[in-house]
Amino acid sequence: xxxxxxxxxxxxxxxxxxxxxxxxxxxxxxxxxxxxxxxxxxxxxxxxxxxxxxxxxxxxxxxxxxxxxxxxxxxxxxxxxxxxxxxxxxxxxxxxxxxxxxxxxxxxxxxxxxxxxxxxxxxxxxxxxxxxxxxxxxxxxxxxxxxxxxxxxxxxxxxxxxxxxxxxxxxxxxxxxxxxxxxxxxxxxxxxxxxxxxxxxxxxxxxxxxxxxxxxxxxxxxxxxxxxxxxxxxxxxxxxxxxxxxxxxxxxxxxxxxxxxxxxxxxxxxxxxxxxxxxxxxxxxxxxxxxxxxxxxxxxxxxxxxxxxxxxxxxxxxxxxxxxxxxxxxxxxxxxxxxxxxx
Ligand SMILES: Nc1ncnc2c1ncn2[C@@H]1O[C@H](COP(=O)(O)OP(=O)(O)OP(=O)(O)O)[C@@H](O)[C@H]1O
Ligand SMILES: [Mg+2]
Numbered sequence: 001x002x003x004x005x006x007x008x009x010x011x012x013x014x015x016x017x018x019x020x021x022x023x024x025x026x027x028x029x030x031x032x033x034x035x036x037x038x039x040x041x042x043x044x045x046x047x048x049x050x051x052x053x054x055x056x057x058x059x060x061x062x063x064x065x066x067x068x069x070x071x072x073x074x075x076x077x078x079x080x081x082x083x084x085x086x087x088x089x090x091x092x093x094x095x096x097x098x099x100x101x102x103x104x105x106x107x108x109x110x111x112x113x114x115x116x117x118x119x120x121x122x123x124x125x126x127x128x129x130x131x132x133x134x135x136x137x138x139x140x141x142x143x144x145x146x147x148x149x150x151x152x153x154x155x156x157x158x159x160x161x162x163x164x165x166x167x168x169x170x171x172x173x174x175x176x177x178x179x180x181x182x183x184x185x186x187x188x189x190x191x192x193x194x195x196x197x198x199x200x201x202x203x204x205x206x207x208x209x210x211x212x213x214x215x216x217x218x219x220x221x222x223x224x225x226x227x228x229x230x231x232x233x234x235x236x237x238x239x240x241x242x243x244x245x246x247x248x249x250x251x252x253x254x255x256x257x258x259x260x261x262x263x264x265x266x267x268x269x270x271x272x273x274x275x276x277x278x279x280x281x282x283x284x285x286x287x288x289x290x291x292x293x294x295x296x297x298x299x300x301x302x303x304x305x306x307x308x309x310x311x312x313x314x315x316x317x318x319x320x321x322x323x324x325x326x327x328x329x330x331x332x333x334x335x336x337x338x339x340x341x342x343x
Contacts, residue, residue, distance in 0.1 A: 002028040007060035020046040022217035033194045035208035043217040044197045052084040085154030089166040091146045093138040100134040103152045124152040144175030164196040247311045257341040265342035272336035275307035290326045292318035
């Protein structure tokens with residue numbers, strides 16, 4: 001339904017030209033939820049902005065339902081754009097207008113009748129769960145509620161396509177979840193195709209059925225969660241994108257942690273789960289194979305298709321020989337690990 005063909009886009013910067021998108025190709029089917037992941041500066045926002053021609057690509061075609069957006073004149077493009085909704089991390093609501101009026105605004109511009117506007121706005125308020133907030137002003141809403149208003153406003157023109165650029169980045173985990181759930185519901189109920197940019201693998205895992213990985217302006221991989229997982233086993237840069245960062249040391253340990261081993265201290269071992277190594281397998285090693293007394297200080301495990309990624313921080317409380325035998329085993333089996341100190 002959406003074909004991105006050979007899109008390139010360069011920007012002039014102080015110290016030269018930067019190719020933000022370099023011959024990008026991507027097909028998106030109706031009803032897909034596509035997660036776009038990549039490091040900062042990879043070109044994610046530029047791709048999304050090119051999709052609705054907020055940014056005009058230097059080369060290539062963007063074909064939506066058979067129309068190449070790059071070939072349309074200003075008026076036709078404006079009409080096509082109405083069918084592409086967009087939400088951002090920064091939510092721009094009109095603070096002097098009520099929730100109802102904020103959502104109604106695009107319809108007023110389009111000259112729709114009062115009756116039609118009322119019907120559509122009330123339906124959408126219901127869909128996003130804000131029926132009782134119709135007459136409130138944005139200043140009295142939470143971040144999550146404001147994003148719901150922005151979503152309703154983006155849907156009011158009945159788009160077939162919703163672009164989300166880090167729409168949940170500014171929200172706390174509870175609001176993030178409820179917004180994601182809402183996007184999932186909208187996808188189901190309205191058959192809306194969604195493209196979303198995020199840094200959080202949890203977000204991708206919970207609602208996306210397709211992933212595109214972008215690196216230095218190129219799509220380096222595209223497919224289902226399972227397909228991307230398989231790719232990550234062969235490709236180090238995809239693998240590292242799927243990892244989250246190192247765990248923070250618990251505060252009580254940061255105070256007393258030592259860099260050198262001293263009698264009576266226990267090593268703090270961090271193990272990286274990278275899809276090959278499963279959380280359960282590490283527990284089995286500790287409990288059954290090596291039988292080492294230990295405390296799991298922290299664990300952050302993300303389930304991703306059939307694999308899991310993340311880190312575990314363990315304080316090993318065995319004697320020196322027991323601890324060393326486990327660490328030796330991890331090294332000889334290529335399990336990514338490091339000693340963060342002793343405490
Ligand atoms: N309007 C612009 N003018 C000049 N350079 C730009 C412009 N927009 C983007 N760039 C450059 O293009 C590259 C891609 O930027 P883009 O915003 O698409 O990255 P991103 O993947 O969205 O990053 P982030 O995760 O930090 O939001 C960057 O090097 C950026 O500096
Ligand atoms: Mg961006």
